[in-house]
Structure formats: structure tokens, C-alpha cells
Amino acid sequence: MAKRKRVYVTPVSVTLLALALAGMFVLGFFVGKSMSGGHKVDRSILLVNETHPLSRDYVPENLVNLYEKRHSFRLSRSDIYLTYDTYLAAQQMFAAAESANMNGYTITSGYRSYERQAEVYAESKPGYAQKPGCSEHQTGRCFDVTVENVGGFETTPQYDWLRLNAHKYGFIQRYPANKSGITGISYEPWHYRYVGVDAATYITAHDLTLEEYLGK
Ligand SMILES: [Zn+2]
Incomplete structure (x- = not known):
């Protein structure tokens, strides 16, 4: 009898177990989603600050001279370089502007x-x-x-436009006014960093610095 009973019970147990596992999976999915906002932190983003320095011989790949590329922005000099990806994103952003x-x-x-x-550092006042x-x-x-010819960039409509739109092109304002305690650098309204659209959108929406985003 016991042997026959087990034959009938087992498929029911398997079904219940499968349902329980599916339920846990779905629950886990939603809990995980609400905690991270469905965003996976991009660990490939290069963090550079006082405690995360680059080596003397670090030179990024694919640098391009902006002066030699089609550009919808002005240049203060003819020898300003960015990585190709950063240039492309900047070009798209300023064309939209x-x-x-x-x-x-x-x-x-x-x-x-x-x-x-090293030259800039040697020529500058401490700090x-x-x-x-x-x-x-x-x-x-x-x-x-x-x-050009404005007292402070942060007082211009061009600044306001960047603050609202930069993340759509993968850029963040790297040194916000209220975050110098974390970045170690005082407010720089003019400094924009390329991190990619997903990370920039998340960082901007949650009012984070790159340090906070990467948990460093
Ligand atoms: Zn800068």
C-alpha cells in the first residue's frame, strides 16, 4: 500500500515544489528590482580621485583631437583631446542643444x-x-x-540646459555643489564626465556622485 501511495503523491509534491520555487523566484525578482531600481551598477567605469590615482603611464585609447572632428561646440584651443566615445556623445549632446x-x-x-x-600642480596654489x-x-x-564672456557658467541658460539633459547623452556633473565632502573637490559647474547613458541616468535621478554610485 505504502508503495502505491507514494506513486500517487510524488507528482503532486513535485508540482507543489515547482510552484513554491517559481513563487520564490518571482518574489526575489521584485524585491531585487525595488532595491536596485532595476539598474545594474556599471563596474567598468573608471574612478579617479585622490584615493584612486592613475599611473604615470596611463594614456586612454582612441583619443581624438576635437578640432579635427565635426563639432557643434566651440573650442578655446585647437589641441583639446577626448576619447572617441566621449567625443561622439558630446557631439550628439551639443548638436541637440x-x-x-x-x-x-x-x-x-x-x-x-x-x-x-604635474606642471599644472606645480604652478598652482596649494589646494x-x-x-x-x-x-x-x-x-x-x-x-x-x-x-564665453559670462561671469559664471552656472548663471547661464546653457548651464541649466546641461543640468537637465546631460544624462541623456551619458554625462554627469562630476563635482556638484553639495557633494564636495564626498568628491573631495569643490563645486565645478563646468566639469562634465562621460559614464554612459544608463549610469548617468541612474546617478542623476538619485543625486549621486561617481564615488557613491560605485560604492567607493
Ligand atoms: Zn575639469
């Missing part, structure tokens, strides 16, 4: 080598420049932008 009648953006700085940063290796500009994935 132009379509929205936001003009006059001038990029004043991009990639800076370790050696150049005004990053040590060589500690500048994000060595990544080639950020730029400084302004509008």
Missing part, C-alpha cells in the same frame, strides 16, 4: 596627461589643482565647458 537654440558652448579642456597635470595621477582629466572622458 543647438537644435534647442542653446548655443555658445565652449570646451576649454579635455584630456590632460600625467606630465601636464587649487589635483596631484598628478589624481586628475580625472587624465581619463580623457571628461571636459570643462563654459560660455
